[in-house]
Amino acid sequence: MNLKLKLALAIAAAALLFLGSATALAFVVWSGLAVELRPLLAAALIERIDLVIFIALLIIAGLGIVVSGLFDAYVVATQRLAEETRLIASANPDHRLVPGGGAELRQLASEVNALADRYRTLEAGVEARVAAARGALEQEKNRLAALMSELAQSVLVCNIEGRMLLYNQRALHLLSAPSEAGGERNAAMAVGLGRSLFGVMDRNVVLHALEHIQERLKHGDARPVADFVTALAGGRLIRVQMAPVLAVTADQGARAAATSASGSARISGYVLTMEDIQRSVENASRRDRLLQSLTEGTRASLANIRAAIETMLAFPEMGLARRQRFEQVIRDEAQGLSHRLDSTITDHADCVRAEWPLETMLARDLIAAVQRGIETRLGMSVTVEGNDEPVWLAVDSYSLVQALTYLASRLKHECGVQQLRFRPEHRDRQAHAYLDLIWDGAPLAADTAAQWQHTAIDLGSEATPLTFEDIVERHNGQVWHQSDATAGTARFRILLPHPDHLSAPIKVSAAPSRPEYYDFDLFHQPGQRPELDRCLLSELSYTVFDTETTGLEPSAGDEIISIGAIRIVNSRLLHGEVFDQLIDPARPLAAASVRIHGIEPAMLVGQPRIERILPRFHRFCEDTVLVAHNAAFDMRFLQMKEAAADVRFTQPVLDTLMLSAVVHPNQHEHKLEAIAARLGVSAIGRHTALGDAIMTGEIFLKLIPLLAVQGVKTLKDAREASQQTAYARLHY
């Protein structure tokens, strides 16, 4: 029963009580009066009936005022105290009751405040212990995150439904890299905690790999993996290795102990290790084209030359003019062949050579490995020269160690060299570093040095068809022999590539270097559809958003000039996954609106139009519930542009304005700042779309437990409760 009805009933009861008492008093007086006096009293009363009624009404009014005062002081104040006490207990322990109402209630309020102080002190102790435990856990998580971010591979972890739980920067880079055939970096919108893998990768391919792993598990394979190649949404080819994450049983706390009745382990998710093979596929196809052009082109030219020569030989008596014509054919075709070879070498130089997987390593580590080989195998002494400046190389260490040991063995056996020195040298802003192999004594004869470089490496037990020069060339390097007569030394100087020049480094975005890339609770994420309505509010994924506009009337042509949004997954605001975009409204900005949002017209020059931004925003909030403060306003603006942008926002929408009214029906203020103050949310960064979206998100997270206290637990509960509030009738 609402308070106004209660008050009306209380006043009515007081009035009835008064009228009843007056009637009883009149009856007592009437019955005690002598019979002959009764007509006189009746006549006197009838004569003054106006006055009697007036006095009665006056008394009833007085009673009403007294009852209303008492009602405010005790009933309304009690209700408010109850609401605020609930607030302290569930959302904002720092909130304190403002004493009001009757003296007893004011005393109660101070007692509750004292209790709240004691509760806060106790809670602080508990919080400190929880924080310490959480700190240890966070440290573990950070270690994992650091490990992930430093991995050279692109790694993505998903739960069994294909929702992303964890990814490293390399995976983000790979999955959001545009196809070289063109296309925007749209996939960036599709990579994020809790997002579906199937937004970037073919679902059937992933399911097929999962089935393969399930089969292997059934057949007793303890560590099954599946490999596949697939094209990303942008067309880029990647090679993927999938390894399962097996269910952990709570009681055992041990991995992979959970087995189903059929004896196979239950897969709760999977780890994808990805590698970009676009370049190698392109290289392979270029090699194919090269081979084709070489074989077919050469065949044709050779055919022409051969036919011409054979004809000339077969008919030696042919006339001079005809002979000259055949000679011309031979000359032309020979020139054509030379030209084809030259252009082939120029165009395909990088793919003629098979790719070697070069690894980054310090020159001194490479030299240490060579040193061990030479000392144990050949018994020579090896020292290192040069300063301590680290020299990084990109090398295949195995083949290079073999090659250098081979040179050392020839120096020992053919020139009697017993001591060798290695000298690495960094060359600033150059693609290559030097690695010198130096010995004291006479230089080699030029043809000896050349012969050593061009002979297949043979170290007895280890032989390879490759020569020293082959190995250096496969590093895209060079080698030559030179002497220093004044120092009495000679050396092989080897040019080897710096790692930076092998491939472009991954550009890390301005996003925090180690954001919330992990959330293993998502292994238990419920399906988003179609049981969405039954999902608990605390388990859903949300996109909290806000818009800034040119004015307040979308139907009168006002436009969106900024959209800001942040995602909530598993009751956590993901500060690394935000949407923040200015938009050119193609109409002037009212000065009054500039004062509110602070966006100057010059800031919007060159920004994209809403038709381009809305599809991106649509992808950003795919599969999530939308949340906004006074959502009807923002939704109206979005809906006005749906047709132009060819998208539709069909997901459920929750409004913090309405939810606040559900939680605190007796509070008058439900503006964003007022709710923030009530719930203890900081109001820094207001009036930018992203700032307001973040604040709305924080408020929403505080509202969820308050709603649960009132029995509003699922999405359906929240929608229905919102519709009961007065704010649900607002339209724009």
Next chain:
Amino acid sequence: MSKKILIADDEPNIVISLEFLMLNSGYQVETAANGEDALRQIAGFCPDLILLDIMLPQKNGFEVCQKIRENPAWNGIKVVMLTAKGRESEVTKGLALGADAYITKPFATKELLAQVQRLLGE
């Protein structure tokens, strides 16, 4: 009367040798530089044998061969495919489409001539 040979190849440098070779071997010779031209020449010149390059412009050698074999009036024409493509799959395809012989470039002119003479029953 001497037999007639059509040389269908878009490379003049091979056509000049083949034409000279065939003329001096006693054949009547015509040449065509693309697939469409080859089909027109077949209709007008009525060759006994065609030396047919696969990589012809407009209509490739496979298509020309198919057209020849589809027309009953041209059943008697022998088709020798000449090609720089040496893949086995292409040889199989050429023979399946009705070529009588398949010669990969570069070839010995003597062998080509021997093959021509054999196909023409000489």
